Amino acid sequence: MERRFSVSKVPVIVLSGFLGSGKTTLLLRMLQEAASFGLSPAVLMNELGKQDVDGHLLQASSPGINVEKLLDGCMCCSKKSEISDSVKHLLGRKPDVILIELTGVANPEEIVDALTEPALLPYVKLKTVITVLDAEHVLEYNSIFASDRELVHTLRRQMEVADLLLLNKIDLVNDKQRQTIEKTVRKWNERSLLLPTAYSRFDLNLIFGPLQAQELSPASSPTFNRKLQVVKSVRSKSQSSGHTMSYSRIQTVTLSADFPHFVTQRTVERFLTKRGSMLLRAKGYFKLGSGGESYLMQFSGKRTNWQHASFEGKPYLVLIGMDLDAETLEQEWHQHMTESSF
Numbered sequence: 001m002e003r004r005f006s007v008s009k010v011p012v013i014v015l016s017g018f019l020g021s022g023k024t025t026l027l028l029r030m031l032q033e034a035a036s037f038g039l040s041p042a043v044l045m046n047e048l049g050k051q052d053v054d055g056h057l058l059q060a061s062s063p064g065i066n067v068e069k070l071l072d073g074c075m076c077c078s079k080k081s082e083i084s085d086s087v088k089h090l091l092g093r094k095p096d097v098i099l100i101e102l103t104g105v106a107n108p109e110e111i112v113d114a115l116t117e118p119a120l121l122p123y124v125k126l127k128t129v130i131t132v133l134d135a136e137h138v139l140e141y142n143s144i145f146a147s148d149r150e151l152v153h154t155l156r157r158q159m160e161v162a163d164l165l166l167l168n169k170i171d172l173v174n175d176k177q178r179q180t181i182e183k184t185v186r187k188w189n190e191r192s193l194l195l196p197t198a199y200s201r202f203d204l205n206l207i208f209g210p211l212q213a214q215e216l217s218p219a220s221s222p223t224f225n226r227k228l229q230v231v232k233s234v235r236s237k238s239q240s241s242g243h244t245m246s247y248s249r250i251q252t253v254t255l256s257a258d259f260p261h262f263v264t265q266r267t268v269e270r271f272l273t274k275r276g277s278m279l280l281r282a283k284g285y286f287k288l289g290s291g292g293e294s295y296l297m298q299f300s301g302k303r304t305n306w307q308h309a310s311f312e313g314k315p316y317l318v319l320i321g322m323d324l325d326a327e328t329l330e331q332e333w334h335q336h337m338t339e340s341s342f
């Protein structure tokens, strides 16, 4: 008997949300739980930096997973033309569902455009857009990015077009803050389900359940994305206006962290905190202490998190921020790390 998705389109779930909000945390959980729903997923990941931090995390957590990566640019801007080939590669591996993790500065609408290109339209169907919000910082975005109208627009669109909103990092805010955030978010999206979560945890039956049901009755599964479909048709009419970038001042700088001397968590953290509010996100792999043990470092919302890693390549640090100057950062990084070693 033919499998369901060889006759119907492969559903696509898009994970959107600002830098450090918890998208990869969600993706890793979805991959771990997909098998219990009888689903075999494939993943398309996109990172702004040249180095693939999340990809290593993914391979370590779900070895053997079918994954395509688009690095060094945003899928909804410079990498848009490559989406089609990446999705085709994934389709060749016959997944039941494709999960696409966008960069933190991507506008999910652009993915709709890409997925509805003639080369993909017969094979894939956008099923759900999940937007993950960082509860601790989401209210600050408007003021932090006041000078970057495109970014403010993108962040708003991430909320508006979501089928499901996760108010994540709920462990870092109190009830009053949570109510204020919910009220604000509702101004931009009053229709979609808004779930408070910690570490992006919620009942995945909500997302994967309808995909199982599709096996029995393709027509019965709920169709999300009404707003996105509307967006798509509006955009098609005004396509001649051309594509605008979803972000403008945000840049990514990759620095080598391969030093002959010991590196400590404190030294790295001191460097990051000194960058101030222009640094939005940082991540990378380090070899720490005299044993040179490998660690994954994640910096988001001014908090740093370290965890053991199996990464064996050369250590590096990826910085994502506003108006970053690569040359100055490189100089300051090496100076800071060298001085700290004495």
Ligand SMILES: Nc1nc2c(ncn2[C@@H]2O[C@H](COP(=O)(O)OP(=O)(O)OP(=O)(O)O)[C@@H](O)[C@H]2O)c(=O)[nH]1
Binding pocket: 017, 018, 019, 020, 021, 022, 023, 024, 025, 026, 054, 103, 104, 168, 169, 170, 171, 172, 197, 198, 199, 200, 281, 298, 299, 300, 305
């Ligand atoms: N306290 C707390 N930390 C969280 C929560 N969810 C995720 N984190 C941490 O926040 C950091 C960023 O999480 P990611 O899942 O990598 O975020 P992301 O949205 O994929 O980040 P980008 O890939 O940079 O866009 C990691 O250190 C996570 O462990 C949460 O609910 N509470």
